[in-house]
Amino acid sequence: MSTVMIVGAGPTGLTLACELAVRGVSFRIVDSAEGPFAGSRAKGVQPRTLEVFDRLGIVDEIVSSGLVGLPYRQHTADGGFLDVPRPVPAQRPDVPWPAPVLIPQWRTEAVLRGRLEALGGRVEYGTALVDAEVTNDAVRAKLEHAGGTDEVELAWLVGCDGGRSTVRRIVKLGFLGETHEDMRMLVGDLHVEGVDRAHWHVWRPEGGGFLAMAPLAGTEAFQLQIAIGPKSPDSPTLENFQQLVERYTGRSDIRLSRPDWTSLWRANVRMVDRYRAGRVFVAGDAAHVHTPAGGQGMNTGIQDAFNLGWKLAAVQRGADSALLDSYEAERLPVARHVLELSTRLAATTLSSKTQGLIARTEDTSQLGISYRESPLAHELRSAPGSLRAGDRAPDVPGLVDREGRSLRLFDVFRGPQATLLAFGEGWGPVLDVGLAAAAGVHAVRVLSPGIAVPEDGGTPTLVDSLNHASTIWEPGTGALFAVRPDGVIGFADDRRDPVALVTWLRVAGLAR
Numbered sequence: 307m308s309t310v311m312i313v314g315a316g317p318t319g320l321t322l323a324c325e326l327a328v329r330g331v332s333f334r335i336v337d338s339a340e341g342p343f344a345g346s347r348a349k350g351v352q353p354r355t356l357e358v359f360d361r362l363g364i365v366d367e368i369v370s371s372g373l374v375g376l377p378y379r380q381h382t383a384d385g386g387f388l389d390v391p392r393p394v395p396a397q398r399p400d401v402p403w404p405a406p407v408l409i410p411q412w413r414t415e416a417v418l419r420g421r422l423e424a425l426g427g428r429v430e431y432g433t434a435l436v437d438a439e440v441t442n443d444a445v446r447a448k449l450e451h452a453g454g455t456d457e458v459e460l461a462w463l464v465g466c467d468g469g470r471s472t473v474r475r476i477v478k479l480g481f482l483g484e485t486h487e488d489m490r491m492l493v494g495d496l497h498v499e500g501v502d503r504a505h506w507h508v509w510r511p512e513g514g515g516f517l518a519m520a521p522l523a524g525t526e527a528f529q530l531q532i533a534i535g536p537k538s539p540d541s542p543t544l545e546n547f548q549q550l551v552e553r554y555t556g557r558s559d560i561r562l563s564r565p566d567w568t569s570l571w572r573a574n575v576r577m578v579d580r581y582r583a584g585r586v587f588v589a590g591d592a593a594h595v596h597t598p599a600g601g602q603g604m605n606t607g608i609q610d611a612f613n614l615g616w617k618l619a620a621v622q623r624g625a626d627s628a629l630l631d632s633y634e635a636e637r638l639p640v641a642r643h644v645l646e647l648s649t650r651l652a653a654t655t656l657s658s659k660t661q662g663l664i665a666r667t668e669d670t671s672q673l674g675i676s677y678r679e680s681p682l683a684h685e686l687r688s689a690p691g692s693l694r695a696g697d698r699a700p701d702v703p704g705l706v707d708r709e710g711r712s713l714r715l716f717d718v719f720r721g722p723q724a725t726l727l728a729f730g731e732g733w734g735p736v737l738d739v740g741l742a743a744a745a746g747v748h749a750v751r752v753l754s755p756g757i758a759v760p761e762d763g764g765t766p767t768l769v770d771s772l773n774h775a776s777t778i779w780e781p782g783t784g785a786l787f788a789v790r791p792d793g794v795i796g797f798a799d800d801r802r803d804p805v806a807l808v809t810w811l812r813v814a815g816l817a818r
């Protein structure tokens with residue numbers, strides 16, 4: 307019997323599957339579609355998601371398959387244009403990927419699928435979840451496929467099955483919000499003659515609306531987004547796309563052909579009232595839908611899955627199932643924020659003359675998302691700095707190990723484990739107690755240059771050769787941080803108290 311049933315193999319379900327596979331949790335991942343989705347849909351992978359991909363070991367493939375810093379070309383009614391540069395922000399010591407990568411969703415999914423296959427997992431296409439019976443002890447899921455129907459018993463069911471989620475309906479979660487019938491777009495991947503591929507082209511006709519054409523890296527196609535009025539023809543045919551392009555641009559030399567994927571999009575701004583109903587969870591679009599402005603949808607779904615995966619694995623290993631309540635406590639406020647953000651950005655997109663379709667701010671990067679109010683955030687220092695338990699664990703370059711190799715902190719975090727990060731001296735006994743109690747946790751000491759590296763040969767020691775760690779992590783005269791498997795600081799203390807650490811490890815399901 308598999309432990310977890312993942313319904314839906316979009317970016318959310320695939321990320322969850324990778325997270326379970328890497329931890330050896332048995333699962334099935336089913337998708338009602340006959341094969342992988344072929345459209346570009348979400349094309350902006352945000353900096354925080356790139357950090358998830360780093361931990362999964364696929365960030366280089368994603369970055370090398372995409373585009374970064376593509377400038378906007380805002381076309382004007384007189385046939386001229388205004389170029390809006392989008393310089394790539396400089397790399398910061400704490401943020402290795404400061405800009406989103408533009409890459410079609412089907413390719414992001416293909417890279418995730420490749421990782422899943424390398425971990426031994428496989429999507430079962432052509433298999434739909436049609437019903438489920440949920441008790442306190444198990445879930446009985448009914449699946450339909452070409453060969454008939456199957457009933458399977460599982461410990462957990464996770465609905466990653468998109469905006470029209472069957473799982474959400476089965477467990478009767480509310481999906482609260484609004485449908486904006488007046489906000490509609492034709493979206494599609496088409497071949498375009500008459501525009502260059504070095505810009506993201508935007509037209510905003512006097513009468514309102516917009517047309518955007520973004521070249522899709524590694525293909526010959528562009529993604530077209532055309533906001534249409536209530537009376538506009540809304541069938542996503544090549545003829546309609548061509549007609550609208552001529553009307554919005556005032557040009558007949560732009561010729562469209564070979565539609566790889568087309569769709570009519572309507573604005574739905576909704577989210578669930580709960581993320582969990584007993585043994586059932588929802589994640590990604592099944593839990594929240596909103597406008598594409600700000601490029602948040604897929605990213606939020608991937609982060610949902612990344613939050614849930616290690617917790618499900620910990621509970622399967624015997625941790626208290628109350629750990630799983632922290633999933634909703636942490637992710638529901640994020641969904642609420644993303645709905646507000648994308649609605650605000652959609653209004654700017656429709657009204658502004660120069661702003662592009664994907665705003666790039668600290669907010670849209672998702673780097674600032676924090677779980678300080680979570681039951682898993684134990685901030686125990688009397689005078690913490692700006693970085694606190696619940697925050698994203700930032701990167702640090704220039705950490706030199708015993709062999710003289712220079713590492714980044716993200717090199718230390720990479721993989722499925724949690725990390726105890728001890729700054730300064732005198733943490734040996736606390737680390738010994740913590741590591742003896744924990745499973746799937748490792749420890750690293752970070753010392754300032756000039757402090758003698760202890761010869762005890764136990765915990766690996768890194769020297770903060772560029773002093774970035776002391777500025778970014780603000781450990782003062784010494785601090786111990788615990789970094790969760792999803793790259794979030796769970797625990798921060800400066801009292802060299804092993805009991806406090808073991809308490810946190812238990813709450814986080816990382817120790818018995």
Ligand SMILES: Cc1cc2nc3c(=O)[nH]c(=O)nc-3n(C[C@H](O)[C@H](O)[C@H](O)COP(=O)(O)OP(=O)(O)OC[C@H]3O[C@@H](n4cnc5c(N)ncnc54)[C@H](O)[C@@H]3O)c2cc1C
Pocket residue numbers: 313314315316317318319336337338339343347348349350411433434435436466467468469471472473493569570571589590591592598600601602603604605607
């Ligand atoms: C036209 C359009 C444009 C968009 N543009 C952007 C953008 O620019 N930026 C952005 O961030 N987001 C954008 N989005 C949103 C983004 O594509 C979604 O947020 C993202 O796909 C969500 O991923 P997911 O894995 O949660 O769900 P999905 O990608 O919807 O995947 C759900 C999967 O579940 C499967 N499924 C459904 N029901 C069942 C069932 N009963 N049994 C088994 N399988 C089932 C489906 O076949 C599907 O493969 C756009 C969406 C659309 C439609």
